[in-house]
Amino acid sequence: xxxxxxxxxxxxxxxxxxxxxxxxxxxxxxxxxxxxxxxxxxxxxxxxxxxxxxxxxxxxxxxxxxxxxxxxxxxxxxxxxxxxxxxxxxxxxxxxxxxxxxxxxxxxxxxxxxxxxxxxxxxxxxxxxxxxxxxxxxxxxxxxxxxx
Numbered sequence: 001x002x003x004x005x006x007x008x009x010x011x012x013x014x015x016x017x018x019x020x021x022x023x024x025x026x027x028x029x030x031x032x033x034x035x036x037x038x039x040x041x042x043x044x045x046x047x048x049x050x051x052x053x054x055x056x057x058x059x060x061x062x063x064x065x066x067x068x069x070x071x072x073x074x075x076x077x078x079x080x081x082x083x084x085x086x087x088x089x090x091x092x093x094x095x096x097x098x099x100x101x102x103x104x105x106x107x108x109x110x111x112x113x114x115x116x117x118x119x120x121x122x123x124x125x126x127x128x129x130x131x132x133x134x135x136x137x138x139x140x141x142x143x144x145x146x147x148x
Contacts, residue, residue, distance in 0.1 A: 005120075006077040009085045009113055012120050017070045017091070023062060029055035033114060033121045041128045067141050068095035072109070083115040091127065094137070102137040106130055 012031055019027035032038070032051035038058070039047040048057040062068055070093040077087045089109040096102040107129035114123050 002079060005079055005082075005085070005115075008120050009077045009079075009087055010075050012113060012122065013072060013075055013087060013089050013109070013111065016122075016125075017072045020058065020062060020068065020070050023059075025055040025059040028058050031122055032125075033116070033123045036122050037124045038122070039124075039126050041126065043132075044127075044129065064097055065095040066098050068093060085113045085115075085120070087111040087113065096137045096141065101134060103132065103134055105132045 015027060016031050019025070019031070029051045032054050034051050035049070036051050036054060037047065037049050038054045046057065046061070048054045070091060072089045072091045075087060075089045077085055079085045087109075089111070090106075091109055092104075092106045094102075094104050107127055110126045110128065111122055112124045113120050115121075
């Protein structure tokens with residue numbers, strides 16, 4: 001396996017979660033191939049096609065939350081060939097909705113990626129939840145989306 005290419009794929013995955021955490025939806029759009037697909041399996045069930053639509057869909061979902069923090073680890077990358085890869089990422093998220101209520105979700109992302117013009121992008125990203133609950137998150141929210 002080419003370790004450098006695997007690290008480049010890993011960076012795409014990490015940038016996705018960082019962009020969600022910081023509400024940088026232009027980055028999310030750039031991480032997907034133009035015909036890319038993002039979906040979330042039941043019970044949440046989302047399927048969005050096209051990089052622009054994916055960015056808008058993620059923005060809509062995240063926009064319902066006062067805060068959302070996603071963490072991803074471990075990330076396992078398998079290079080199929082010089083321009084194709086698959087990856088599996090464990091992910092947890094914690095968030096509180098603007099109108100009340102909260103969520104905690106854990107599961108796995110299954111990804112396929114393609115390298116075009118020297119840039120790795122998602123062609124298909126599927127999240128399969130393993131656990132979800134709605135614990136009361138009564139702590140204080142600090143609006144810290146921006147860098148200092």
